[in-house]
Amino acid sequence: MLNIHKLCAGYGKVQVLHEVSMDVAKGQVVTLIGSNGAGKTTTMRAVSGMIRPSAGQISLNGRRIDALESHHIARLGLAHSPEGRRVFATMSVADNLVLGAFPRLTGSRPKGDVKADLERAMELFPRLKERRNQLAGTLSGGEQQMLAMARAVMLNPEVVLLDEPSMGLAPILVEEVFRIIERLKAQGVTMLLVEQFAAAALAVADYGYVLENGRIAVHGPAHKLRDDPAVKAAYLGGA
Ligand code: ATP
Numbered sequence: 414m415l416n417i418h419k420l421c422a423g424y425g426k427v428q429v430l431h432e433v434s435m436d437v438a439k440g441q442v443v444t445l446i447g448s449n450g451a452g453k454t455t456t457m458r459a460v461s462g463m464i465r466p467s468a469g470q471i472s473l474n475g476r477r478i479d480a481l482e483s484h485h486i487a488r489l490g491l492a493h494s495p496e497g498r499r500v501f502a503t504m505s506v507a508d509n510l511v512l513g514a515f516p517r518l519t520g521s522r523p524k525g526d527v528k529a530d531l532e533r534a535m536e537l538f539p540r541l542k543e544r545r546n547q548l549a550g551t552l553s554g555g556e557q558q559m560l561a562m563a564r565a566v567m568l569n570p571e572v573v574l575l576d577e578p579s580m581g582l583a584p585i586l587v588e589e590v591f592r593i594i595e596r597l598k599a600q601g602v603t604m605l606l607v608e609q610f611a612a613a614a615l616a617v618a619d620y621g622y623v624l625e626n627g628r629i630a631v632h633g634p635a636h637k638l639r640d641d642p643a644v645k646a647a648y649l650g651g652a
Pocket of ligand 1: 447
């Protein structure tokens with residue numbers, strides 16, 4: 414579904430990613446773990462077209478996307494829920510969600526039923542349902558983060574990139590985010606997940622990649638990575 418081959422990318426003259434290769438198969442949850450600054454967010458940005466790779470190839474369903482603009486990539490069914498809280502502050506929760514479906518309506522993919530998808534998103538995120546008419550800018554930080562995630566789901570994506578969906582959330586909301594990821598997985602949604610809680614990410618994922626200084630250091634089935642002594646020591650708090 415999503416194939417990344419020898420991806421190199423960075424900012425200006427600074428190269429961050431060095432020949433990163435990853436595969437995300439349909440219906441799989443794949444996690445990318447690594448220390449701060451390893452290049453996880455940069456990988457997500459390159460895949461969704463926010464930054465232009467300097468070398469390598471990225472394909473979605475066999476089609477090259479590494480030279481396309483991000484709105485075009487979104488229309489092909491790739492949703493990116495970026496790090497941080499990117500919502501339209503002066504619009505309601507419901508309007509933010511409907512906007513999430515917009516790239517799909519202008520593309521060649523099935524348009525589906527936006528209203529039904531809105532209700533599905535509300536079921537998945539009950540906190541948003543209670544606040545559907547509230548202005549997004551007045552939501553708590555955690556709620557805004559959930560809204561950003563729900564908006565990505567509204568695209569009915571082929572693949573969703575989730576960048577640190579639990580960042581800055583209270584423990585109870587972190588649990589809720591992982592429950593939602595489990596439910597999306599059960600619905601067959603393909604996901605690439607970057608998470609500071611590496612153990613929880615490996616628990617929900619099928620496969621994992623470890624990024625060190627912009628290079629893939631180890632990869633394998635998630636359960637194997639969980640038992641790998643080096644991965645445990647470096648990323649799982651030695652647990
Ligand atoms: P974290 O877990 O801290 O979010 P990360 O693995 O997601 O880290 P990136 O955000 O991809 O790491 O950053 C990789 C490197 O790229 C870092 O050295 C960072 O300082 C640099 N970097 C990130 N964004 C920019 C930018 N817009 N301009 C210049 N350098 C950047």
